[in-house]
Amino acid sequence: MYDMRFVIVTGLSGAGKSQTLHFMEDFGFFCVDNLPPLLIPKFAELCFQSRGNIDKIAVVTDIRGGQFFNDMAECLSVLKQQGYPYEILFLEASDQVLIKRFKETRRRHPLASEGRVAYAIAEERSRLQYIKEKATYIIDTSDLLPKQLKEQLHHLFVENERYEGMTISLISFGYKYGLPLDADLVFDVRFLPNPFYVPSLKEHTGLEESVREYVLKQPETPIFISKLKDLLSFLIPGYIKEGKNELVIAVGCTGGMHRSVTIAEVIKEYLMAQGYKVMVEHRDINERR
Missing domain, CATH: 3.40.50.300 (P-loop containing nucleotide triphosphate hydrolases)
Structure with missing residues (x-):
């Protein structure tokens, strides 16, 4: 009208x-x-x-x-x-x-x-x-x-003339710098092997292919990602049904530079493929650089 x-x-x-x-x-x-x-x-x-x-x-x-x-x-x-x-x-x-x-x-x-x-x-x-x-x-x-x-x-x-559904904010962070205060869901990926201790990867980030490949090839990673996708597929429709307009999902590792960044990017790709509007912030990615 x-x-x-x-x-x-x-x-x-x-x-x-x-x-x-x-x-x-x-x-x-x-x-x-x-x-x-x-x-x-x-x-x-x-x-x-x-x-x-x-x-x-x-x-x-x-x-x-x-x-x-x-x-x-x-x-x-x-x-x-x-x-x-x-x-x-x-x-x-x-x-x-x-x-x-x-x-x-x-x-x-x-x-x-x-x-x-x-x-x-x-x-x-x-x-x-x-x-x-x-x-x-x-x-x-x-x-x-x-x-x-x-x-x-x-x-x-500007880019979206109309808004429908839910906005999902994905935040990668480092536990050593504190939890995001506005997070609705927090996932701790410190159980995954840390690229920080690999000399050739230490100064790189989860946005780079070398770190991403290292994190994703760990035996625990695909199992975790699969379970996380299942959980989000179950939770998000429920939040929408209850009228929630924004969901903040935080993924944390020790420094917020390697593992959390990689996992957040993978989840972003998955959620966008499901049709959700997703914004990503890598909060602590440059803290050590």
């Missing part, structure tokens, strides 16, 4: 909403910042009645709206009742990264009128949990450079 993309951008303070809005403008979206939720349905009505003059809209609404942001549930209900299709982009980041960003910019958290910023972040996470559960897309900007964020947004809003 409506040939328009109407994107509600929200998420944690300091997670990159302003930067995202600038990128959306670059992509040709008509953008509005800090719009109170109760005004969104009326604004959507004006946009959808423009008869194609405006066909890409992005509005930011967040905790800066104070008590007005409490009306978010009512806003979404009205949009649904009026039949206006919308997408929700939720931006988040780890507590450590958010605190660092606020300290560097010397800006005050909207909820930190009194007390530490860490407490404000915890309170904001609690208040935003409802909208996060409704999100169409969730992007964790903790480890993303601006260029990488723009690439992810381009993938979602």
Whole structure:
């Protein structure tokens, strides 16, 4: 009925909403910042009645709206009742990264009128949990450079005119650098022989054929991959049925450079062949380089 993309951008303070809005403008979206939720349905009505003059809209609404942001549930209900299709982009980041960003910019958290910023972040996470559960897309900007964020947004809003199904994020990581905080599923591949101890492979990564071949030729590897594929084939449809829009799968080894990278790439190829939209991040691949 409506040939328009109407994107509600929200998420944690300091997670990159302003930067995202600038990128959306670059992509040709008509953008509005800090719009109170109760005004969104009326604004959507004006946009959808423009008869194609405006066909890409992005509005930011967040905790800066104070008590007005409490009306978010009512806003979404009205949009649904009026039949206006919308997408929700939720931006988040780890507590450590958010605190660092606020300290560097010397800006005050909207909820930190009194007390530490860490407490404000915890309170904001609690208040935003409802909208996060409704999100169409969730992007964790903790480890993303601006260029990488723009690439992810381009993938979602330019390369794909419409989104259906689930977005799967695959993250390879090193246990020595900590678990990804947003992982839904974590698989430990440290039981596989480590290429780090092979002199000719030590400085290479799982993106290179020599390391990939070494990892995949181990007797345990094909058995593990087969069982992992079976498990994901069972789990993912169940998550979709329950309304989950994003699934974060983390694969870890000791340093996040060899085994986890190889296995993540193999799983990416498998899931893409099944028709899923997959984004891959090798978080710690350059930590030792």
